[in-house]
Amino acid sequence: MALEAPGAGKARTKNMVLRLDPDLADLLATVAEVEGRSVSDVAREAIAALVEARRKDKRFRRLLEENLARHQRLLDLLQDGQS
Numbered sequence: 001m002a003l004e005a006p007g008a009g010k011a012r013t014k015n016m017v018l019r020l021d022p023d024l025a026d027l028l029a030t031v032a033e034v035e036g037r038s039v040s041d042v043a044r045e046a047i048a049a050l051v052e053a054r055r056k057d058k059r060f061r062r063l064l065e066e067n068l069a070r071h072q073r074l075l076d077l078l079q080d081g082q083s
Contacts, residue, residue: 018043 020028032042054060 028042029039032039035042
């Protein structure tokens with residue numbers, strides 16, 4: 001009996017619902033049509049570019065660190081209340 005690699009058999013993508021303003025949806029569909037690509041492919045590319053831009057954005061990183069610190073304080077408060 002062969003063993004499957006971790007994650008084997010699982011979907012390689014995740015379905016998500018995305019709500020767009022009708023005009024933006026039309027523009028997205030236009031870009032996809034002109035480029036001969038699917039709307040999903042164009043949206044994935046745009047989202048990947050946004051995520052990559054945020055990775056390099058110092059302001060975003062600072063906000064993320066502040067958010068992490070706030071959550072750590074909340075976790076500490078919850079743990080301090082345990083007996």
